[in-house]
Amino acid sequence: MLAASRDPIVAIATAPGRGAVGIVRVSGRGLGAFVQALLGRDLRPREATYLPFPDEHGQPIDHGLALWFPGPHSYTGEDVLELQGHGGPVVLQLLLARCLAVAQSAAVEVPPRLPGLRPARPGEFTERAFLNDKLDLAQAEAVADLIDASTEAAARSASRSLAGVFSQRIHALRDALIHLRMLVEATLDFPEEEIDFLKQADAAGQLQRLRDALAGVQAQARQGALLRDGLKVVIAGQPNAGKSSLLNALAGAELAIVTPIAGTTRDVVQQTIQIEGVPLHVIDTAGLRDSPDVNEVEKIGIARAWGQIQGADAVLFLHDLTRCHLPAYQADDAAIAAALPADVTVLQVWNKVDQMDAAARAALEPRLLHGDLVLSARQGDGLEALRQRLLTLAGWQHAGDGLFMARERHLQALQRVGHHLDGATTWLSAQAEHLDLLAEELRLAQHALGEITGEFSADDLLGEIFSRFCIGK
Ligand SMILES: Nc1nc2c(c(=O)[nH]1)N(C=O)[C@@H](CNc1ccc(C(=O)N[C@@H](CCC(=O)O)C(=O)O)cc1)CN2
Ligand SMILES: Nc1nc2c(ncn2[C@@H]2O[C@H](COP(=O)(O)OP(=O)(O)OP(=O)(O)O)[C@@H](O)[C@H]2O)c(=O)[nH]1
Numbered sequence: 001m002l003a004a005s006r007d008p009i010v011a012i013a014t015a016p017g018r019g020a021v022g023i024v025r026v027s028g029r030g031l032g033a034f035v036q037a038l039l040g041r042d043l044r045p046r047e048a049t050y051l052p053f054p055d056e057h058g059q060p061i062d063h064g065l066a067l068w069f070p071g072p073h074s075y076t077g078e079d080v081l082e083l084q085g086h087g088g089p090v091v092l093q094l095l096l097a098r099c100l101a102v103a104q105s106a107a108v109e110v111p112p113r114l115p116g117l118r119p120a121r122p123g124e125f126t127e128r129a130f131l132n133d134k135l136d137l138a139q140a141e142a143v144a145d146l147i148d149a150s151t152e153a154a155a156r157s158a159s160r161s162l163a164g165v166f167s168q169r170i171h172a173l174r175d176a177l178i179h180l181r182m183l184v185e186a187t188l189d190f191p192e193e194e195i196d197f198l199k200q201a202d203a204a205g206q207l208q209r210l211r212d213a214l215a216g217v218q219a220q221a222r223q224g225a226l227l228r229d230g231l232k233v234v235i236a237g238q239p240n241a242g243k244s245s246l247l248n249a250l251a252g253a254e255l256a257i258v259t260p261i262a263g264t265t266r267d268v269v270q271q272t273i274q275i276e277g278v279p280l281h282v283i284d285t286a287g288l289r290d291s292p293d294v295n296e297v298e299k300i301g302i303a304r305a306w307g308q309i310q311g312a313d314a315v316l317f318l319h320d321l322t323r324c325h326l327p328a329y330q331a332d333d334a335a336i337a338a339a340l341p342a343d344v345t346v347l348q349v350w351n352k353v354d355q356m357d358a359a360a361r362a363a364l365e366p367r368l369l370h371g372d373l374v375l376s377a378r379q380g381d382g383l384e385a386l387r388q389r390l391l392t393l394a395g396w397q398h399a400g401d402g403l404f405m406a407r408e409r410h411l412q413a414l415q416r417v418g419h420h421l422d423g424a425t426t427w428l429s430a431q432a433e434h435l436d437l438l439a440e441e442l443r444l445a446q447h448a449l450g451e452i453t454g455e456f457s458a459d460d461l462l463g464e465i466f467s468r469f470c471i472g473k
């Protein structure tokens, strides 16, 4: 499927809507004649040329800059033409249509001057860059992650992955693995001396160093994936506990409606905030209650709240300190607590501490359970401790510079590598009769590594990865 269609493609490369400048990008092999037909002249390589973009009557659609990248020295590795025009949606659609029309007329000539140009599928330019070895798969994924990055830290680590930092770490593991494989394969050919041979070469030490290096890459990749995917945090609790107030306080903006009326929030309100660059998707939900006053709308809201709780990485279970006696739950809170799914992390958060005087606060301390948080969504006390707790919960290590972006797919592949290295360790210590199994585990480990960079990747995986890109990328 992937290799099948390498015909020239065209797309608007800039975001839809109005912008200062908009770009139509064409990629394909042998585009020289197309450039002639479209612009009526040749272009100097990699040099911005200001010129009219003519329509079929020779009238300018726009005046703009054309950039010509003869392959293989381009983003895709093919010939690439960029028309950089004024960024109006109509202008760009006209330029796109003009490219398709010119190519079509060139294609009907005998002999055809250009194989059929067609609109690009999502991610197809980057897919070509991958297929033409301009980028490996981890780098290509980093392109999308850079565009989608929701925080500066995420963008910077995606940029480092795009520059090849992650791939280099994978290559270093692969090289060490290949070294070890060669040793083991060579030993297989001389079965009489095998054990001494492996001992002398310190195969066990090599394998252990490889596992340590893998653990280091895994730890960093986990941080990278956290920057990419963030954490889904659901604020839940009874009506009026202060859930919307807490969302607003965390976001630093009045997003959700706050009123003293119980049952104000009906729909799910979501906001992505960042703490030290880690994106947190914070979700305010309808207050949970089971009362005859609950109308149809609120019922739906409550059902949605439970739905959000199911998929949460963490639930902030909010309680109103002015209405309960720690550490005992009120009956309603006890009912909610009993219904919370066992596999979701729940933080107990006691709100409205600003309503307590110093004596009441002092009396509160010893009654708190380990891990409980006390705060005032209204005045901000305790918010910083909550933020730090959420980071700890996410497993954020304050990793500083040098981070790279990674995805769940990469974490799973690394885990498989680890699994095979564990297997290899077992067979190596079992010695002589299992060297073939050792060799096989090492081969599988290398294969799993290669899935990250796309050295070994099934077409359907590639299709799935690139289809998630935006059009024109
Ligand atoms: N106008 C424009 N800006 C853009 C892009 C683009 O396609 N067009 N990019 C698209 O994502 C990114 C830049 N990516 C690019 C990557 C490689 C080459 C390129 O010409 N590579 C050649 C030459 C390299 C060199 O001279 O060092 C090559 O690889 O051989 C161009 C753009 C971001 N900005
Ligand atoms: N004193 C004090 N009042 C608060 C605090 N947080 C929220 N409130 C008040 O409690 C009331 C309810 O706040 P909301 O944030 O709307 O509560 P909610 O949990 O979202 O309520 P529902 O939408 O009914 O589920 C409002 O009058 C808030 O001003 C707090 O930290 N201290």
Ligand SMILES: [K+]
Pocket: 243, 244, 245, 256, 257, 258, 259, 264, 265
């Ligand atoms: K509310």
